[in-house]
Amino acid sequence: MPMQKIINDPNAFVDEMLEGVLLAHPEDLRRAQDPRVVVRADAPRPGKVGIVTGGGSGHLPVFLGYVGYGLADGVAVGNVFASPSSEQILEATREVHGGAGVLYLYGNYSGDVMNFDLSAELAEAEGIEVATVLAADDVASAPRGSEARRRGIAGIALLYKVAGARAEEGASLAEVVAATNAAASGLRSMGVALSPCVLPAAGQPTFDLPKGEMEIGMGIHGEPGVRRGALEPAERIAEQLLAHIIEDLPYRRGDEVAVLVNGLGATPKEELYILFRSVREILASSGIAVRRTWVGEYATSLEMAGASVSLLRLDDELAELLDAPCESPFVIRRGAQRPRKEGGR
Amino acid sequence: MPMQKIINDPNAFVDEMLEGVLLAHPEDLRRAQDPRVVVRADAPRPGKVGIVTGGGSGHLPVFLGYVGYGLADGVAVGNVFASPSSEQILEATREVHGGAGVLYLYGNYSGDVMNFDLSAELAEAEGIEVATVLAADDVASAPRGSEARRRGIAGIALLYKVAGARAEEGASLAEVVAATNAAASGLRSMGVALSPCVLPAAGQPTFDLPKGEMEIGMGIHGEPGVRRGALEPAERIAEQLLAHIIEDLPYRRGDEVAVLVNGLGATPKEELYILFRSVREILASSGIAVRRTWVGEYATSLEMAGASVSLLRLDDELAELLDAPCESPFVIRRGAQRPRKEGGR
Amino acid sequence: MRAASTGLAGFLEVAADAVASSTAELNRLDGFAGDGDLGITMAAAARALKEVLAANEKAESEALLAACGAAIARHAPSTSGTLVATGFLRAAKVVGEPGGGGVETLAGAFQAAQEAIQARGKAAVGDRTIVDGLQAVCTSLQGSSSAGLSLTEALRAAAQAAVAATDATAAMEPRIGRASWVPDRAKGHPDAGCAMLAIALRAVADGAGD
Amino acid sequence: MRAASTGLAGFLEVAADAVASSTAELNRLDGFAGDGDLGITMAAAARALKEVLAANEKAESEALLAACGAAIARHAPSTSGTLVATGFLRAAKVVGEPGGGGVETLAGAFQAAQEAIQARGKAAVGDRTIVDGLQAVCTSLQGSSSAGLSLTEALRAAAQAAVAATDATAAMEPRIGRASWVPDRAKGHPDAGCAMLAIALRAVADGAGD
Ligand SMILES: Nc1ncnc2c1ncn2[C@@H]1O[C@H](COP(=O)(O)OP(=O)(O)O)[C@@H](O)[C@H]1O
Ligand SMILES: Nc1ncnc2c1ncn2[C@@H]1O[C@H](COP(=O)(O)OP(=O)(O)O)[C@@H](O)[C@H]1O
Numbered sequence A, B: 001m002p003m004q005k006i007i008n009d010p011n012a013f014v015d016e017m018l019e020g021v022l023l024a025h026p027e028d029l030r031r032a033q034d035p036r037v038v039v040r041a042d043a044p045r046p047g048k049v050g051i052v053t054g055g056g057s058g059h060l061p062v063f064l065g066y067v068g069y070g071l072a073d074g075v076a077v078g079n080v081f082a083s084p085s086s087e088q089i090l091e092a093t094r095e096v097h098g099g100a101g102v103l104y105l106y107g108n109y110s111g112d113v114m115n116f117d118l119s120a121e122l123a124e125a126e127g128i129e130v131a132t133v134l135a136a137d138d139v140a141s142a143p144r145g146s147e148a149r150r151r152g153i154a155g156i157a158l159l160y161k162v163a164g165a166r167a168e169e170g171a172s173l174a175e176v177v178a179a180t181n182a183a184a185s186g187l188r189s190m191g192v193a194l195s196p197c198v199l200p201a202a203g204q205p206t207f208d209l210p211k212g213e214m215e216i217g218m219g220i221h222g223e224p225g226v227r228r229g230a231l232e233p234a235e236r237i238a239e240q241l242l243a244h245i246i247e248d249l250p251y252r253r254g255d256e257v258a259v260l261v262n263g264l265g266a267t268p269k270e271e272l273y274i275l276f277r278s279v280r281e282i283l284a285s286s287g288i289a290v291r292r293t294w295v296g297e298y299a300t301s302l303e304m305a306g307a308s309v310s311l312l313r314l315d316d317e318l319a320e321l322l323d324a325p326c327e328s329p330f331v332i333r334r335g336a337q338r339p340r341k342e343g344g345r
Numbered sequence C, D: 001m002r003a004a005s006t007g008l009a010g011f012l013e014v015a016a017d018a019v020a021s022s023t024a025e026l027n028r029l030d031g032f033a034g035d036g037d038l039g040i041t042m043a044a045a046a047r048a049l050k051e052v053l054a055a056n057e058k059a060e061s062e063a064l065l066a067a068c069g070a071a072i073a074r075h076a077p078s079t080s081g082t083l084v085a086t087g088f089l090r091a092a093k094v095v096g097e098p099g100g101g102g103v104e105t106l107a108g109a110f111q112a113a114q115e116a117i118q119a120r121g122k123a124a125v126g127d128r129t130i131v132d133g134l135q136a137v138c139t140s141l142q143g144s145s146s147a148g149l150s151l152t153e154a155l156r157a158a159a160q161a162a163v164a165a166t167d168a169t170a171a172m173e174p175r176i177g178r179a180s181w182v183p184d185r186a187k188g189h190p191d192a193g194c195a196m197l198a199i200a201l202r203a204v205a206d207g208a209g210d
């Protein structure tokens, strides 16, 4: 089994990872009754809308890594690339419910949708108001006109940021939903994979991608993309991803956007910045202004090599929500106010 | 050339990466005359000891990523795995010198040492007081008794944190040196590699490591380690790394430490937490208390798979310096004070 | 209706074992259009199912199927796991109703399962999912019921129908991924969920023939 | 002393070309004990050197060597680049001194370069570095000088000495890495920096023979 992984029993991958995370961050996170349910140490926050997320493991910092201040409140952690159960989602829901309702914010994958929907029904039956916003930002996963079938990829990081900031302000569930929907409707992403990944319990790459080739539009689990071909330079990759993304919404001359360049796992940060450089150049020549920039690993696929680009169209409200501080053990943004510029902090 | 990289001209790797970083973080970083010299946007800070670092590219966030508040002030960026020139280091020195002297803090590699030493001589000739502290934490790179020949690896992240916090307090150069030396003398690291990496300009892995094998003690450029053998479970890997690390200083029952578990590039964060779980268990059974935890990518080797473990022996002073806030575009710690626990922020 | 030791419980055991021993093949098939974990997921479902069987030796069919559905939902909550659980839970209700027993009940249970699975998963026939296999199985079982075939004969026919439906999915487009410029990786390979159904039914039919 | 067009500048050009065309081999050798970039680094040094040669066609040897050293220090500041630059800068001073010229000056220049490189890099003979090659070359050139050999003969002997010294490094332990439990990756492979010196000198000797 040629699997170059630092693990013990492959079937204990998720539970041991979770143990490690909880041991490393006891001041930030606590587990619920079910060891696969993790919430903020200070949950529930009375009067604050709770945000529950979840999905398959293998994508850190998605989903668990977004449980924190100004982000989500709780997560149900599935097996690698598999949904958590509706019971687990329900437990997370109860744990974070502070009386103001709960937002379910997660990626549009059929297993997750079914289990979150089931949990939502059960939670409503218990008198917890639940609303759902799905990340469905991957333009390569279904054509225009079938947006509802699209899957969620790294753009979800920006949705957590928006939803979490609005909820932290004390907004109502309807207001949190409105802001998150506004963000989701102006969010588009697309990725390129340069290598497959290996599920610990399978021990085999999920597909072959010969060296020297790339697959444009591949999903974060290795779902087929729109084109496989010879690996091209970063500039050509940026062009192709942006061509699909820009024409899809479409983003127009004069638009302001946040850009997120995300690494899928094995791709070095150096390459992400090389890719960002081209992305920014192309956006500039398209008259699209980059107002906020996120470059790093925000949603991975184990050790897959590759990257994705996300654009979020900004208005003043969304820009402000993106600029609010947030902090989890995995994702910190201090916020746009930079007191040290005014002389120390 | 089967190189699965998102790059353009391999020889433009470093310069395009730098362009991307500066475009992404204009409020935090600025370049000097030489495009390979990058300093904090607010450098020089009058009266504050300047901290200059540098070394080869391909290790983000090392070295460039540690330029920020509470960390380093400037960096000279070399080619991939190659030292910057003494001229570049000297320019960084001048740019960050705020009248209180400059600390050179970097890894103990012969090319870097020669160029930093040369620059130090030139800077002293210009009237800039310079002191040097080297990261030489890799216990696998030379035996006990030859500590001065050891190389620096991921433990340097903790040295930046300590030196930067002390400098930010307004301490003198001698005080910054003393704190950093105190940290360096209680710092030990060791790594394991599960795959080689590919230098962009070479296009070939620097060595072969067959699937199913690992090399314990390998350097961050792929320098030979202490043992190559069949890949073992995370628990066994943790045992072996810690056996070398603990007996080297030695760390003793009753010691308090900060633990840093570092990913070399391709290894998923999930695996780093699985490794941390074992590290913590072994330390607990050795009577060594983990007071601070860092898990993530703090010093990488392009797309190499693997991880390293570092221990830093803590006293109250070092713990306090580790707990101070810091912020660069790559590394943020909000600090130990957690106002939101006391009710919002 | 009491589950005969060689009856429902025996069938479920045989199906679970067959699916569990196809882990690698199901992962492989799921890898062409999906994420390559169907075998892992279904092995977890099979384990859950066998634990239920061991703990419920004397249960009525209704209770047994319901317990299986609940266990699968808890321990294998992937897409396919959740759908299979949904099917079990709905089938449980049907077998609890008074009715003809035998092939007729079996046909009704599968029909109910298919409806529930489609309601939950929103997939139509032709979408290249397990639904295509279920549709073929339901048609076959209804035909066998009308024709008065024996349970063993009906199971054989249903298994054949599932295999044929699985083969047919190999020519279908998956609904996800544009695959607009080059041939799709999934083309020529059957849907993994459908294949899982066929494997389970074939094992049951083979076992029933002894 | 003026650099003859086929003299110093010609030698440097030949050496630079030879090193540049060995990029892959030098990377490979550096990969066994080091980080696999020596070829890349030395190709950058060779490019820098050739630019200096093109821009300084009429320069004195002293100025030419000094310019080469400065350019290499700027454009190839790795370990080996910095050491080679150091060697050039120190050799420049020696060739500027009044002296015998020819083999004697060459021997003196290499001697000075070796001393400077050891002072900077702190490596001793036997540490498996370029210093081992330099030591052999210096010994050879001094012998050739005493024996009154021609420049071409002296270069040939020096190149042979460098090759032999390089081969000898293959049996040496690198100083970094404990290599305590299994045989070292570098064992059996010559030191890369030493090999680079041998490649350069052999090309110069071959060229000088025309
Ligand atoms: N919406 C759906 N309705 C019915 N069946 C589906 C649906 N989506 C997927 N499937 C079936 O599930 C199989 C994949 O199951 P699984 O691997 O558990 O999914 P995932 O890994 O995406 O959670 C597919 O081969 C298909 O047969
Ligand atoms: N301290 C030293 N003194 C002399 N030569 C050295 C020293 N360290 C390394 N070398 C030589 O430099 C070569 C490696 O050069 P290079 O690849 O540029 O180093 P790095 O990549 O470590 O900067 C070695 O093969 C060896 O010959």
Ligand SMILES: [Mg+2]
Residues within 6 Å of the ligand: A056, A080, A081, A082, A083, C035, C037, C078
């Ligand atoms: Mg899955």
Ligand SMILES: [Mg+2]
Residues within 6 Å of the ligand: B056, B080, B081, B082, B083, D035, D037, D078
């Ligand atoms: Mg190097």
Ligand SMILES: [Mg+2]
Residues within 6 Å of the ligand: C030, C034, C035, C036, C037, C038
């Ligand atoms: Mg799947």
Ligand SMILES: [Mg+2]
Residues within 6 Å of the ligand: D030, D034, D035, D036, D037, D038
């Ligand atoms: Mg090297």
